[in-house]
Amino acid sequence: MHSIAMNNARTQIDQSKDVMSRISGHLELLSDMGQDFATSFDIDVTLSHGLERITNYVGAEGGALFLLNDEGRKLTCTASVGPIEIIGLTLGSDEGIVGRCVQDDTGEIVRDAAKDPKFKNAVDAETGFSTRSILCAPMSVKGEKIGAIELVNKKGGDGLFDNNDLFLLQSLSSSAALAIINARMAEALVEQERVRRELELAAEIQRSLLPAAGDDDFPIHGVNCPARTVSGDFYDFFPLADGRICFNLGDVSGKGMNAALLMAKTASLYRCLGKTIHEPGKLLAKINDEVCETVTRGMFVTMVGGIYDPATGKVRLANAGHEPPLFLSTDGSYTAIPAEAPPIGISPILSSGGGIPEIELDLAGGTLYVFTDGVTEGYLEDGSEMEVDGLKKLLIDNASLSAAERLQAVIACISREGIALRDDLTLLAIDDALQSAGRDKAPPATGGDGDAEKTMLHLKFPSQPDRLKLVRNAVYDTALLCGCSEAVARDIVIAIDEACQNVIRHAYKGSPDGEVVLDINREGESIVLMLQDYADSVDVSTIKPRALDDVRPGGLGTHFIREIMDEVDFVPPPGGTGNLLRMAKKIS
């Protein structure tokens, strides 16, 4: 009795020792793997390692980890342990015992797989593995199904999984699920951060495309306030060699990255071509050509391009489909300048027929405002839109401020702390007030209006080479009389000599009976030479300056003329016969 009792007691102690050591083993495994999951850098490796440990710990022949994918429609094995490698095996999300376990979000013990109607025999048939018993635990976090861990064929004993095994597997699958969710969120965060950083870089490059703000007394000021990180709006201004200032403002259809890229392209084209093409209409037409060649279907750019001459207060403007710029004259009245052509990128037709129509505007101390519809359609504090009338009033109300401050005042009305902008805001002001004051102080060159002409020379001569010396002498003296320096006068002589040669050689084709008329006028600060012949019209496009690295005789004359003179244009001759070449050069 005694010994039996002793034996029983010993058995009980042994059993509780067993339980204790099993529980502490469970805890150790759980704690280890929890730690692994929490500190994992590579979730796939950690999961695969974890699966191996649990399979060995429970004593199963094999184990597999399935994850839901394809928006929850499929279950794919992403880790497997055991004699048969089944990574990549894909089932429908409710197929097999693993599918049922995932869908019901309940762990289960299947003692005889063959008798379970859900069991997929096909897998065994294909792999040659013989599945007897299955232990399966779902992975889910707060109802979000992720997948399941499945163990097959318990080794040793009766070959069956028990509740302890299930409990252990469920604990592990929960922490694995959490680790997977965490890893996925971290990945999404990293990706978001990467996209954000790239956007910021793009925005920085975009900001660098905008011109640096000029001094307060610089006549042109601009401001751009993007609705998102990057902007589809742009503006630019840059001085030309003759003191005039080339400017533009544009709005690319749409917002975001694609608009920003087209913006960068259009702005770059304008800056590059604007340095050589000094006619805004032709310039916009040329840009239209380029953009039409490559633009993504459906994207376009509305754009205003112009040239402002601080010396005269005049602006030449071309508008391709853009919101009409507003000219505020010194008497407080507004003039809107509507678009004369469709937006850029719509049709290559623009370019034929000499480009987009240009408008000439005498600012006479007033200000020209160019802006995008983000401004007029911007929401004011009371929820209403700014509209054109609101903008007009705002600009007049702030007339006492500097141009840059006026633009900021407009932005401040629309862009308020904590309110997302509806669209990019961009404004440009060409303010002639200071320049005009400077012009008024200077003694009027020809009596008032800067455009007043003064005839300096009128000369008529036959198309004969032996008259050129006479023409050269007359032009040299006239240029000096206009106030040109000797060097400038000598240059003008070269230009007129070459132009006369072109008339003699190309227009009259060497015939000595042609008549040539030269008029020299002083127009404001420029000397203007008008050379007229009465021969058949010359196809201007065939007279081209030659490439300078091509060293060979001939073709140089036209290059000299363009090099020397600020403006060289064939203009329609009075009466429509012959050719009239207009050449102008700043006197100082």
Added chain:
Amino acid sequence: MKHEVTEQGTVIIVGLEGDVDLQSSGEARKILLECAKQKKPILVDLSKVDYIDSSGIASLVEALQTTRKGGSDLALVSVSEAALRVLELARLDKVFIICASIDEGVQKIG
């Protein structure tokens, strides 16, 4: 336009004077090409040129090319201010050898 052709050793010296323009550049071209055919080094003295136009420059370029084809060279000497300006406009001031004096020219290409 006036001109004068002399020789110093093996070097031909062509002096042009006055205006080399549409009226006279044909003549200048003829003279220069005549010299270039002799396959000797040529110095073109431009010190007395008051005016030269694109056709005059073209004659100089043609003469340079012909001389070089003949295995010899052509240099410009004492280029007047008027001629230099036109060479600069044509960006040919870097193409031609330009010498300050006939002696320097003879040394360089003779």
